[in-house]
Amino acid sequence: xxxxxxxxxxxRRTLAIMFLIPVFQLIMFGYAVTTDVKHLxxxxxxxxxxxxxxxxxxxxxxSTYFDIAYxxxxxxxxxxxxxxxxxxxxxxxxAGYGADxxxxxxxxxxxxxxxxxxxVANTALAAAQTIGQAKSVEIVQAMLSRSGLKVSDMPGLxxxxxxxxxxxxxxxxxxxxxxxxxxxxxxxxxxxxxAIVRERELGTIEQLIVTPxxxxxxxxxxxxxxxxxxxxxxxxxxxxxxxxxxVPINGSVVLLLSLACLFVMSSLGxxxxxxxxxxxxxxxxxxxxxxxxxxxxxxxFMFPLVAMPAAxxxxxxxxxxxxxxxxxxGIVLKGVGLEMLVPQVIxxxxxxxxxxxxxxxxxxxxxE
Numbered sequence: 001x002x003x004x005x006x007x008x009x010x011x012r013r014t015l016a017i018m019f020l021i022p023v024f025q026l027i028m029f030g031y032a033v034t035t036d037v038k039h040l041x042x043x044x045x046x047x048x049x050x051x052x053x054x055x056x057x058x059x060x061x062x063s064t065y066f067d068i069a070y071x072x073x074x075x076x077x078x079x080x081x082x083x084x085x086x087x088x089x090x091x092x093x094x095a096g097y098g099a100d101x102x103x104x105x106x107x108x109x110x111x112x113x114x115x116x117x118x119x120v121a122n123t124a125l126a127a128a129q130t131i132g133q134a135k136s137v138e139i140v141q142a143m144l145s146r147s148g149l150k151v152s153d154m155p156g157l158x159x160x161x162x163x164x165x166x167x168x169x170x171x172x173x174x175x176x177x178x179x180x181x182x183x184x185x186x187x188x189x190x191x192x193x194x195a196i197v198r199e200r201e202l203g204t205i206e207q208l209i210v211t212p213x214x215x216x217x218x219x220x221x222x223x224x225x226x227x228x229x230x231x232x233x234x235x236x237x238x239x240x241x242x243x244x245x246x247v248p249i250n251g252s253v254v255l256l257l258s259l260a261c262l263f264v265m266s267s268l269g270x271x272x273x274x275x276x277x278x279x280x281x282x283x284x285x286x287x288x289x290x291x292x293x294x295x296x297x298x299x300x301f302m303f304p305l306v307a308m309p310a311a312x313x314x315x316x317x318x319x320x321x322x323x324x325x326x327x328x329x330g331i332v333l334k335g336v337g338l339e340m341l342v343p344q345v346i347x348x349x350x351x352x353x354x355x356x357x358x359x360x361x362x363x364x365x366x367x368e
Contacts, residue, residue: 001221004195008225018191022183022233023240029175030245037123041069043078043087050098056109059135060091065127078112088114089124105143165250165333173248176241177332178301181324183237184230184260185267186292191226192271193284196363201280219360223268234260250335259327259345265352266320272359295321320351 008014042060046053061068070087072078081087092110100107111128115121166173199205199222208218234257241247270291278284296302298312299321305313316322323344330336338345 001224004222004225008229014191018187018229018233019236022179022187022237025183026176026179026237026240029179030172030241037120038064039067040065040088040120040124041086042066043070043072043081043090044068045072045075045078045090045092047095048093048097052098052101052107053093056093056097056135057091060128060131063127063131065124065131082112082114085114088120089128101139105139172241172245173333174329176237176245176247177328178325179241180234180237180256180260180328181263181299181321182296182301183233184264184324185270185295185321186288187230187233188223188226188264188267189271189274189291190285190288191229192223192268193274193278193288194281195222195226196272196275197278197281197284200275215363216360219272219363223272227264227268230264231257231260247332249332251331251337255338256328256331259331259341259348260324262345262348262352263320263324263327266348266355269352269355269357269359272363273355276359276362295319298322300325320348320355323347323351 008018044057046057057068060066066089070078070081072081075092078087078090078092082090090110090112092112094109097107097109109132111132113121113124113128163169196205199208213221238249238253242249271288274284274287274291278287294315298308298316299319300316301321305316305322308316326344327341327348330341
């Protein structure tokens, strides 16, 4: 173990990977991977040019979802802007809009949305409808006030919504806690595999084998330094996420780190298994990234499990990261305790013991 720490300290590139990559991942996922779509460029075709139409346009401008980027004079110009991608949505206010509102209290406008990107389109559609409905309610309230009536006196259903756990619906609050699991798995699996394969590639593994060390002692001595480094990176992510991205930690950090030990067992087992298959460090790195792809795409890290086909959702239950993401998001976002995470803890325990046992057995055979 002491030898491994000395080797890590002397390897500047490995040190950079261990401590800088988690920060890089955190910044990338915290800012780039987000579903908070705002400030979409909006092209406006105002054929009415009345006070009412300008008030409607100002309502869309006042929201954080749209920015009035273009004022066009024809539908062909609006179409060109949307075809080129310069505008992601278009608002068309027909002539007579203000007169219809004044005479009948009702009018129609057209709102075109670029649907080539479904994520952006869904957000734009919901925002456009919500803003339109709010404006409609405002118009109705104004008409009722002129008639001497109050909205509170009118019959109807009043639905008052409240968002729990993540009131601002911030993507960072959802993504950054999950990064703990991704970083733990990436670092422990990759660095463990590389450390052992490096010994074999340099021919120094034989020097360790002929020592009085047992095979399990050799494994422990090689992996413990990387476990400590992985937990340091976990605390690093928590601190940056809390202080920089303002992600609240509502649960117990001690419980989170304790349950992370179960997850680390699975990741160490994966790295140990890769080290018994790979003969070179480049091969070990590629195999580790190959095991990471299903974890990232099928665990619920980036895409919700409920949106996946049944076959892929069934595969996700065979991925340890799936269960750890429930744990870390439950503790950080919801502040739940151990009693709410018993199924995930049992699953991680089974995965950890099984993967580590099989990998250690295969490693022992390779040493023999």
